[in-house]
Amino acid sequence: MDSHAAMETLSTDAAKIQGLDVLERAPILTFHGIGEPQRELDPGEAPFWIGVERFRALLDRVAALPTLHRPPLTFDDGNLSDWAIAAPELERRGLRATFFVLTGRLGRRGSLGEDHVGELARMGMGIGSHGVDHRDWTTLGAANLARDLSASKAVLERICDRRVPAAAIPFGRYDRRVLEALREAGFEAAYSSDGGTARRADFPRPRTSIRADMSARAGEALLTGALPLARRLRRMVSMQIKRRM
Numbered sequence: 001m002d003s004h005a006a007m008e009t010l011s012t013d014a015a016k017i018q019g020l021d022v023l024e025r026a027p028i029l030t031f032h033g034i035g036e037p038q039r040e041l042d043p044g045e046a047p048f049w050i051g052v053e054r055f056r057a058l059l060d061r062v063a064a065l066p067t068l069h070r071p072p073l074t075f076d077d078g079n080l081s082d083w084a085i086a087a088p089e090l091e092r093r094g095l096r097a098t099f100f101v102l103t104g105r106l107g108r109r110g111s112l113g114e115d116h117v118g119e120l121a122r123m124g125m126g127i128g129s130h131g132v133d134h135r136d137w138t139t140l141g142a143a144n145l146a147r148d149l150s151a152s153k154a155v156l157e158r159i160c161d162r163r164v165p166a167a168a169i170p171f172g173r174y175d176r177r178v179l180e181a182l183r184e185a186g187f188e189a190a191y192s193s194d195g196g197t198a199r200r201a202d203f204p205r206p207r208t209s210i211r212a213d214m215s216a217r218a219g220e221a222l223l224t225g226a227l228p229l230a231r232r233l234r235r236m237v238s239m240q241i242k243r244r245m
């Protein structure tokens, strides 16, 4: 057994002890903006925008994988590029994705409008909430947090004329209180940005953001689900802490 195989065995055992079955999990990818932003970006947001060519190449790789091994695709922030670039590129390859929309930005320059969201839903795409104004939910008081969650859910359910059972947590920042508020507001699935792989039963389900500064090798590792052991364990510990905070 070479050292890599030994590490895999070790991690499988560690996962079984924790009941996490890490190796049986799938990575979930998160995109933000594609191409040229049509609005002023928030501080620190720029690395989350990737070029159109890189996006197309990634989708080609995903589409080439056997259906069961394709990572679920998600898009955060409700940028206009969801509609203008992502949707047609997904459609061309027969891929589906879930779009987590900020309802406070609907109809603003550079963001999706209500018609776009309705059309994405009719295309068979998933629509989820990313809150109203891209606030860090851990900093909101109980009333404001409940309002952010329920108001965004209600708006999206009206637009899509169907239940919206999933939310993506802004900035991936959460604690026990945020998770409880999400359940309280009727969300059955929540998505974080903890990286690594996810199982359906996870609450929240960790995702990995595709960044402009991500190396080709890291991107490839994501697609094959080959997260290095050290990072997998580090992430497992950090998620346990946040859930209990």
Ligand SMILES: [Zn+2]
Residues within 6 Å of the ligand: 076, 077, 130, 134, 170, 171
């Ligand atoms: Zn966001």
